Amino acid sequence: MVMESKNLERSIILKVKKILLAGIVTLSLANADDVLQKSMSIMQKGIDSITFGFMHNEVDNIKEGLELLREGNNMFSDKKLIEQYLPHDKKHMVNVAENQSKRITLDSNVLEINLDQKAYIDAANAYSDIINACSRCHAIVREW
Numbered sequence: 001m002v003m004e005s006k007n008l009e010r011s012i013i014l015k016v017k018k019i020l021l022a023g024i025v026t027l028s029l030a031n032a033d034d035v036l037q038k039s040m041s042i043m044q045k046g047i048d049s050i051t052f053g054f055m056h057n058e059v060d061n062i063k064e065g066l067e068l069l070r071e072g073n074n075m076f077s078d079k080k081l082i083e084q085y086l087p088h089d090k091k092h093m094v095n096v097a098e099n100q101s102k103r104i105t106l107d108s109n110v111l112e113i114n115l116d117q118k119a120y121i122d123a124a125n126a127y128s129d130i131i132n133a134c135s136r137c138h139a140i141v142r143e144w
């Protein structure tokens with residue numbers, strides 16, 4: 001009788017542990033997805049604003065866009081986080097993917113410096129390279 005209730009107790013504890021663990025895994029995955037979506041939508045807004053700025057010669061829009069771009073990029077720059085979103089047969093490309101985030105950071109600085117010096121062509125080249133970096137990472141993630 002005592003043995004039986006001990007066994008029952010143990011199996012209940014195991015079940016509760018399993019449920020808790022499943023909950024934690026689901027929560028952390030949901031959080032990672034939130035971070036990804038937020039990061040991408042902020043970067044998209046940033047790029048939209050920068051594009052508008054270049055097309056209309058509105059430096060303020062470019063600067064506002066740069067801030068958004070940096071904010072979004074910082075949210076999705078962690079190697080472990082990026083790795084989670086690579087397809088199984090592309091995990092070995094995590095460094096290439098991570099480098100695209102670093103490339104965006106560098107390009108943002110180059111863009112800003114050139115903008116401040118009114119070197120608009122060079123600023124526009126940095127902007128183009130940012131778009132290339134977006135596409136490079138998406139190509140890996142989406143198996144283009």
Ligand code: HEC
Pocket residue numbers: 036037040041043044047069076082085097098100101104130131133134135137138141142
């Ligand atoms: C390090 C990798 C990486 C970089 C760099 C990157 N993205 Fe993404 N992006 C992703 C992943 C992962 C997804 C989600 C999977 C998918 O949509 O195929 C995504 C999806 C998106 C989406 C669709 C989001 C949705 O809710 O469907 C947009 C928009 C987007 N990215 C914009 C950008 C822009 C703009 C840039 C560049 C400024 C950029 N991304 C750079 C990895 C990246």
